[in-house]
Amino acid sequence: MYREGASYYDFLMNEAPYERWKMWVDERLHMTNKTGPQSILDVGCGTGTFMSLIMRDGHDATGVDVSEDMLAIADSKIRRETNQVPQLSCQNMAELSLPQTYDVITVLCDSLNYVIEEKDVQQALMKFYEHLNHDGMLLFDVHSIQKMTEEFPGFSYGDNDSAQSLIWNSYAIEDVHGAVEHELSFFEETSSGLYKRYDELHTQRSFAIDTYVSWLEEAGFAEISVVKDSHMNVQVIKMSGSSS
Structure with a gap:
């Protein structure tokens, strides 16, 4: 993490x-x-x-x-x-x-x-x-449980500035009530003008x-x-x- x-x-x-x-x-x-x-x-x-x-x-x-x-x-x-x-x-x-x-x-x-x-x-x-x-x-x-079960599943967000960008997608975890996975993809501009990508997967759960x-x-x-x-x-x- x-x-x-x-x-x-x-x-x-x-x-x-x-x-x-x-x-x-x-x-x-x-x-x-x-x-x-x-x-x-x-x-x-x-x-x-x-x-x-x-x-x-x-x-x-x-x-x-x-x-x-x-x-x-x-x-x-x-x-x-x-x-x-x-x-x-x-x-x-x-x-x-x-x-x-x-x-x-x-x-x-x-x-x-x-x-x-x-x-x-x-x-x-x-x-x-x-x-x-x-x-x-x-x-x-x-x-809250409501946010985990109703708002996060299917959630998608993007952000960027002059040098970095972010794509964030969230999904419900089947058979685990109140749990979600967040897929985060970061993009950073390099000196060559190309972008480096870095991915992370985060899991959260609420009760x-x-x-x-x-x-x-x-x-x-x-x-x-x-x-x-x-x-x-x-x-x-x-x-x-x-x-x-």
Whole structure:
């Protein structure tokens, strides 16, 4: 996932609502009386754009991603934009293992939807709980079942700028409810004027909100708030009720 394609990620995400995600996190911190710099673990941090935003606000951020190539870009970007040395770790979120706990864990941009198996989603939620401080907060968004079953199948999108182009097609996975495959084709102009093509296949899966809530409760979380936005993303806000 995002190997050579890591270099195209920011092009793919050029309209991603990073500022809106940051505003959501800021609102949650304010509503839960968390003031001042927080220790934040950003799981699925990608190329570090969100980490840069929160680090510039003074938060102590750590980033985790399964792609070493994405983390290499994140390291350069964060150093350039914040003049700080980022704390980054290449890990699978279902096997998360870090030496400290955090005030806040964020899992944004439907990163949790890349965990396909039910047992792995449950394991990831338990790992998040273990890595939170007492009364810590987990913030994540996932695609709704409606989006996965009605909007993504047959979805097609194209974008381009002066040097790069993208074609994105999505298909339902038969016999796996709530799962889709995204075929991404990137085209980059070379010095010869010809275009280099790079293809990636991404698989995502989502579950019913009641299922996520049940898994969160089983992991030990005590307070759950669910918000559905106009883009059919479902945001689940969690606070741990006891120390891990």
